[in-house]
Amino acid sequence: MAQTVLITGCSSGFGQLAVRTFSANGWNVMATMRAPEKDTDLRDLPGVALVRLDVTDTASIQAAVTETVQRFGSIDCLVNNAGYGGHALFEQFDDAAMRAMFETNVFGPVNTMRAVLPMMRKQGHGTIVNVSSMAGLLGLPGNAFYSASKFALNGLSEGMALECEAFGVRVHVVEPGAYPTTRFGANTDNALDVGDDQVAGYSRKLRAHIEALGEQMAQQGGDLADPQEVADAIYSCATSKDAPIHNPTGADARMLDSMIQSAPSRQAFLEQMRTMLLPQA
Numbered sequence: 001m002a003q004t005v006l007i008t009g010c011s012s013g014f015g016q017l018a019v020r021t022f023s024a025n026g027w028n029v030m031a032t033m034r035a036p037e038k039d040t041d042l043r044d045l046p047g048v049a050l051v052r053l054d055v056t057d058t059a060s061i062q063a064a065v066t067e068t069v070q071r072f073g074s075i076d077c078l079v080n081n082a083g084y085g086g087h088a089l090f091e092q093f094d095d096a097a098m099r100a101m102f103e104t105n106v107f108g109p110v111n112t113m114r115a116v117l118p119m120m121r122k123q124g125h126g127t128i129v130n131v132s133s134m135a136g137l138l139g140l141p142g143n144a145f146y147s148a149s150k151f152a153l154n155g156l157s158e159g160m161a162l163e164c165e166a167f168g169v170r171v172h173v174v175e176p177g178a179y180p181t182t183r184f185g186a187n188t189d190n191a192l193d194v195g196d197d198q199v200a201g202y203s204r205k206l207r208a209h210i211e212a213l214g215e216q217m218a219q220q221g222g223d224l225a226d227p228q229e230v231a232d233a234i235y236s237c238a239t240s241k242d243a244p245i246h247n248p249t250g251a252d253a254r255m256l257d258s259m260i261q262s263a264p265s266r267q268a269f270l271e272q273m274r275t276m277l278l279p280q281a
């Protein structure tokens with residue numbers, strides 16, 4: 001019998017690609033998004049159903065889980081993909097923006113896992129794949145709040161991976177590098193001009209430096225990084241019992257991970273990062 005996956009944030013980017021990947025491999029897919037009525041691409045794929053789910057709205061999560069079980073019988077895999085970034089210096093990110101980011105990037109996955117884990121535990125199997133970021137491996141200057149949200153997701157995932165083994169439930173985290181997904185870039189630069197000249201000026205300078213570096217690193221494999229790599233990494237976590245807990249994905253994320261592993265200390269690694277990530281005066 002076909003297995004069933006519920007994926008969040010399927011209106012674009014990695015989520016949309018993950019729907020196609022699971023569907024092409026014969027899975028039942030509950031493709032969830034905030035506005036399913038706008039979808040034109042996914043609803044006709046084999047085994048795919050669409051339902052509204054906002055990860056900050058627990059009633060919508062419960063309704064989507066109930067509909068998935070009614071339609072497909074159970075949930076074998078949950079993919080927490082919904083999330084967003086945002087370049088801003090600490091002083092440019094106000095309290096509402098910070099809390100909104102954590103509601104989506106951290107408490108969103110908490111909400112969906114709360115709704116699905118008891119079922120997986122009782123059925124004695126299941127896989128949860130949390131889409132984090134390479135910003136969860138390193139506190140990125142100009143992205144400290146985004147990094148903090150993805151560090152939180154990584155810590156949560158790591159602890160749960162070990163905790164849930166006893167119940168036959170696997171938890172993995174995929175940490176993509178920089179990818180040209182549909183809308184990820186559009187969300188990042190809203191706060192660039194906030195604050196006084198010193199803050200806004202440095203924010204723009206840092207953003208330009210990191211953007212140039214990101215493009216350079218993402219192209220290390222030759223071509224611009226292909227977002228399908230992330231969908232494939234998610235699928236591999238869902239299907240391979242040998243998949244590691246952490247899955248840095250993309251040339252840049254893997255390079256960062258190997259620099260962390262090979263540095264003699266965290267401080268030595270951060271010294272390397274300072275040279276690389278900060279614009280010269």
Ligand SMILES: NC(=O)c1ccc[n+]([C@@H]2O[C@H](COP(=O)([O-])OP(=O)(O)OC[C@H]3O[C@@H](n4cnc5c(N)ncnc54)[C@H](OP(=O)(O)O)[C@@H]3O)[C@@H](O)[C@H]2O)c1
Nearest residue numbers: 009011012013014034054055082083133178179181183184
């Ligand atoms: N692209 C990258 O370079 C990159 C790198 C590392 C990590 N990531 C992570 O990858 C994940 C997917 O990002 P992407 O690059 O594919 O960007 P994307 O194209 O902007 O997709 C993000 C998705 O999240 C959804 N979303 C946002 N808030 C939501 C909420 N409250 N409830 C439900 N869905 C919500 C969006 O839906 P709407 O259409 O409703 O807004 C959209 O479908 C995110 O967790 C992101 O942090 C991306």
